[in-house]
Amino acid sequence: MVQSIIFDMDGTLFQTNRILEISLEDTFDQLRSHNEWDKETPIDQYREIMGVPLPKVWEALLPNHSIALRERTDAYFLGRLIENIRSGKGALYPNVENVFSYLKEKNCSIYIASNGLSEYLNAIVNYYKLDHWVTETFSIQQIESLNKSDLVKTIIEKYNVTSGAVVGDRLSDIKAAKDHGLVVIGLYSILF
Structure with missing residues (x-):
């Protein structure tokens, strides 16, 4: 599976x-x-x-x-x-590419669901060549409600997702996972 x-x-x-x-x-x-x-x-x-x-x-x-x-x-x-x-002033967190490679080896499908705008997300995906691993990137712009749970639902419906997890650092990520019966992987990052 x-x-x-x-x-x-x-x-x-x-x-x-x-x-x-x-x-x-x-x-x-x-x-x-x-x-x-x-x-x-x-x-x-x-x-x-x-x-x-x-x-x-x-x-x-x-x-x-x-x-x-x-x-x-x-x-x-x-x-x-x-x-x-x-201009290269941003950065992925350490080992993102390693984690993505490992997940792909384990036959996992990888998606991104973000409150970011499409143009912004595309800039990150393109600069870091994430589309090598990521099936599709979804922006909050794609849904009228601006609700992360609804965005995750879009992925579930489009790709017929029956099992998996949501990985994120906000309550909206946790709620989105719980709302759809997915595993929650909450991250705590010190941003500043």
């Missing part, structure tokens, strides 16, 4: 902290340069909510700003993240 392993990306496979602060600082510098922000970059506040879908991030970080400004900020931030990935 083929086991399916569904991995989260940020904080599980990818050391987001390596590009997060510089991308966030760039973004808030951009806002300051347009007189749309006059305080320090809210890095600590972002750390508290990291892992939630980006529209929720901008609601929290820019609560008094327009939706249009949040959307422009989101696009700029995404661009900075991708540029920092492509």
Whole structure:
């Protein structure tokens, strides 16, 4: 029987902290340069909510700003993240490739289910050549609810998953596994 392993990306496979602060600082510098922000970059506040879908991030970080400004900020931030990935400033956690190779040798199917946006996830997958091991990468953008459990359900239904695990570092990963009768492999990573 083929086991399916569904991995989260940020904080599980990818050391987001390596590009997060510089991308966030760039973004808030951009806002300051347009007189749309006059305080320090809210890095600590972002750390508290990291892992939630980006529209929720901008609601929290820019609560008094327009939706249009949040959307422009989101696009700029995404661009900075991708540029920092492509310039090699990010990193996978140690031994990700070894774990993936081992799982493939054991005939496991590997998927990624992430709250990250598709373009961002594709930049990571392409830069680190993860598609060598990963069957498919799923973004929260693919589902209307922005709920990780619903995203995992999409994988289960598309690939007829009957057994496996969800590996992640957030409560949403644990809930997604439990909601679908999959094994939970919770990781604790110190990001900062």
